Amino acid sequence: MRDITELRETRAKLAAARAAITSSVEARGDSHANPKESEAFRRLTERIETLNDEIEEAVRAGQDNPQARAVAGAMARATNCNRPGADAGTRIGDRAGAGDWASRAADAIWAANSFDGETRAITASSIDLPSMVLPQVVPMERPKRVIDLLVDRAESPSNAFEFWQQTTRTNNAAMTADFATKPTSTFTVTPVEDRLRVLAHLSEDVPNRLWLDYDELRQFLITELYQGLLDALEEQVLNGDGSGENFEGILHASGTTAVAFDTDVPTTLRGALSTFETSGVQPTGWVLNPTDAAALDLLREGGTPDLFVLGGGYQNGPANSANIFGDVPRLVSPRVPAGKALLADWTKVRLFTRGGILTMLDPFSGFATNTTRLRSEMRIGMGLLRPSAFAVIALSA
The missing domain is CATH 3.30.2400.10 (Major capsid protein gp5)
Known part of the structure; x- marks a missing residue:
């Protein structure tokens, strides 16, 4: 999944290109775009709609939530600490930034899911199951x-x-x-x-x-x-x-x-x-x-x-x-x-x-x-x- 910031920047550029077409038509004093401009406007609109779907998916994944991203990053550091070859007994709190909220939250999650260095197979809390239906519907193609x-x-x-x-x-x-x-x-x-x-x-x-x-x-x-x-x-x-x-x-x-x-x-x-x-x-x-x-x-x-x-x-x-x-x-x-x-x-x-x-x-x-x-x-x-x-x-x- 692409970064949400990149997606929004790309969408803004496409929207600017689409607005430029409208401005060009208005500048000529025309009431309608020519066929080439109409086709370009339609293609830009389709790409913007696709980006809107991707941005919506990224929002649901928590990409625009700094706290969710911080916890995810802390958990990633914790996973790296527990990899073979890492220092024995290393914990998230031993890493830089351990005093922040994200690290403390990740510490709690790590502790809840490990016992004497072994990961529990079952957690005591609720978990999200994978969706059995694709989150996006891919429509059938249409002729020009x-x-x-x-x-x-x-x-x-x-x-x-x-x-x-x-x-x-x-x-x-x-x-x-x-x-x-x-x-x-x-x-x-x-x-x-x-x-x-x-x-x-x-x-x-x-x-x-x-x-x-x-x-x-x-x-x-x-x-x-x-x-x-x-x-x-x-x-x-x-x-x-x-x-x-x-x-x-x-x-x-x-x-x-x-x-x-x-x-x-x-x-x-x-x-x-x-x-x-x-x-x-x-x-x-x-x-x-x-x-x-x-x-x-x-x-x-x-x-x-x-x-x-x-x-x-x-x-x-x-x-x-x-x-x-x-x-x-x-x-x-x-x-x-x-x-x-x-x-x-x-x-x-x-x-x-x-x-x-x-x-x-x-x-x-x-x-x-x-x-x-x-x-x-x-x-x-x-x-x-x-x-x-x-x-x-x-x-x-």
């Missing part, structure tokens, strides 16, 4: 999230919200002679009205004794509920079919830019980038299914074992594959179906929220069984500000 690319988020003042969606741009600007009628350009925007949905789920019944005995379990369950909402939200943003309470996700929305398969996968992907370069869309992220990303990474020229088509692969930053993907960030997500890819300006989708994520517990309905359930929910809406900024790419004919 597409939702991290969604930096446009707005607080809705009510359950209903409205946004404008541009559908047409016809620029007819031209040189005109004196007294001639000026040409008319067409810029069509359509108001879109929608409402917030409730995204929610419940935990299973949890025995109350676990709440009392393990703080880590409580935090683990709350975090799992929170992360579960984000997983479901991402699924809705991409794959919602618009039925019932579901969003109309990007893959089902009308007006997106469809890119047909052309010759092979690299040619098709480069064609999607060319389409946006022509229309002026500035994409902020690629998203591929893991299967398609792996196939790209392993694509070889003419079957030659060591001659890969994409020298830098899909996931290895710009590298030698920038001729296909440009300098646009790349993400792998199983939520995009195999055989499809997305290239988009992800700032053109807006999430509307009201009140954030709320987690509540019900300690009453399980009174007869001495159990408690948790509910986590959020009110959320989605607006596709410009559908044409999202290219849905077919990776097969």
Whole structure:
């Protein structure tokens, strides 16, 4: 276990780095961080949360209690005195610092547990047994999230919200002679009205004794509920079919830019980038299914074992594959179906929220069984500000 002082110093440095990101965004006058800053902020937050758990464990171990540490040190000196080769009859009180409280307490503990130089097998006092349940819960891993690319988020003042969606741009600007009628350009925007949905789920019944005995379990369950909402939200943003309470996700929305398969996968992907370069869309992220990303990474020229088509692969930053993907960030997500890819300006989708994520517990309905359930929910809406900024790419004919 690392020293608690070191843990706190590390946490302070990470918190300062995270605050610097926020300050940088504010200094630019931006309302949201860019994708790179968002990813860095998320990673720093995860490391800080891990350090918080380690610090909490160190506190329980008495690392921030000077008296407990002093007694432990005195006991260590006592153990060293009784090692083979030490001076016969040496006691803690014979060592430096014997007059302090810690040494006197350690003397008493040593005397209570030894008799004529032999350690007793059983003590007269109570002892702590090792915990049969790990003090920390290690959660299952999650794939990287597409939702991290969604930096446009707005607080809705009510359950209903409205946004404008541009559908047409016809620029007819031209040189005109004196007294001639000026040409008319067409810029069509359509108001879109929608409402917030409730995204929610419940935990299973949890025995109350676990709440009392393990703080880590409580935090683990709350975090799992929170992360579960984000997983479901991402699924809705991409794959919602618009039925019932579901969003109309990007893959089902009308007006997106469809890119047909052309010759092979690299040619098709480069064609999607060319389409946006022509229309002026500035994409902020690629998203591929893991299967398609792996196939790209392993694509070889003419079957030659060591001659890969994409020298830098899909996931290895710009590298030698920038001729296909440009300098646009790349993400792998199983939520995009195999055989499809997305290239988009992800700032053109807006999430509307009201009140954030709320987690509540019900300690009453399980009174007869001495159990408690948790509910986590959020009110959320989605607006596709410009559908044409999202290219849905077919990776097969």
